[in-house]
Amino acid sequence: GMNINGMNTTSCMAHIDDYNSNVLIIKPLPGFPVIKDLVCDFTDFFNKYYAVKPYLIEKTPPPGTERLQSVEDRAKIDGLYECILCGCCSSSCPSYWADPDYLGPSALLNAARFVMDTRDEGSDERLDAVNNIHGVWRCHTILNCIHACPKELNPTKAIASLQKEILKRKY
Template identity: 45%
Template sequence: MKVTLKIKRFNPEKDEKPWWAEYAVEAEPTDRLLDALNAVKWYQDGTLSYRRSCAHGICGSDAMLINGSNALACKALLKNLGDTITVEPMRGFRVVKDLMVDLEPFFDKYKQVKPYFITYSVTPEKERLQSPPERERFDDTTKCILCGACTTSCPSFWANPEYVGPAAIVNAHRFIFDSRDEGREERLEILNHRDGVWRCRTIFNCVEACPRGINVTRAIGEVKQALMYRKL
């Protein structure tokens, strides 16, 4: 099949503003958008820039705006995308070049929520045991690959770049509800401000965008509830 890629390109060193480039690519319906992007970069225009690493939907490098929705280029099959596919960088972050955005602010927010085990009790001699239901409690949010699709699909984040964003809350949730972790209180305190969980307006864009199928809005809701029950 023949597909046309309409790619929003921008080189801050040369271009005053973004512009649309069109590339015709011959591909199989079962190819992924990433294959088509590679075909462009390798055989048509080597100046096209995008991130990709594992190409199997687990490293989270190639999240981009595909036909108006955030998705991973390596998980989007051409047969589901139509004959003309628009590809843009994720919204809300500074474009470094073409489809690459500056994710430093994204990882700053991620670090804010202390995304690592915190323990204050005496370290046991063996591993810290956890029952299957205790593990199940936060299973959904362990799936995050930090691709940024949820945060950059969030209108609340577009309007307020200071908002900690769904991805950081998901990663806070992963530890807040982990029975082995002891940093629950400090994480909740970090999220209990205007630009923390309370900036979430339950728009659900994050749920649609997440390539891992995480119920992001639910996770944010659970953090809000945890905050509420802590106070009441």
């Protein structure tokens, strides 16, 4: 990802005609440490991604065949699994700039991707990891992340769904 004329996007998917301008101002992703020129350091971004345990967690013994899903269950991760971890959303989020410990829209959308997966059995620990002031409760629904996402995903909605799952839990 990079910032072209004030908007974050993936430069490989950007079309010059869409900018409607003779002048293109290209900058590295805002809020990310710059290594050199347009190259940003994604270490912190990926550490936040790993913090939400972005993989299927199994607690019961695997079945003899694949873990099957119904068409309806599979549809529950539509709009979540497509994330390419480009960083455009987190880099556009004012809460992400303000709080260096905020997990950010990308990590939280990926947490939702596994929480909503009916094959996963690790929701409790994943929800524990995001149920704090640097997790889902830092989002102020400013919506920048949605406009920034080149895959047209909706991190705000994903964060709201995590908040709902947390509130549904019995303490």
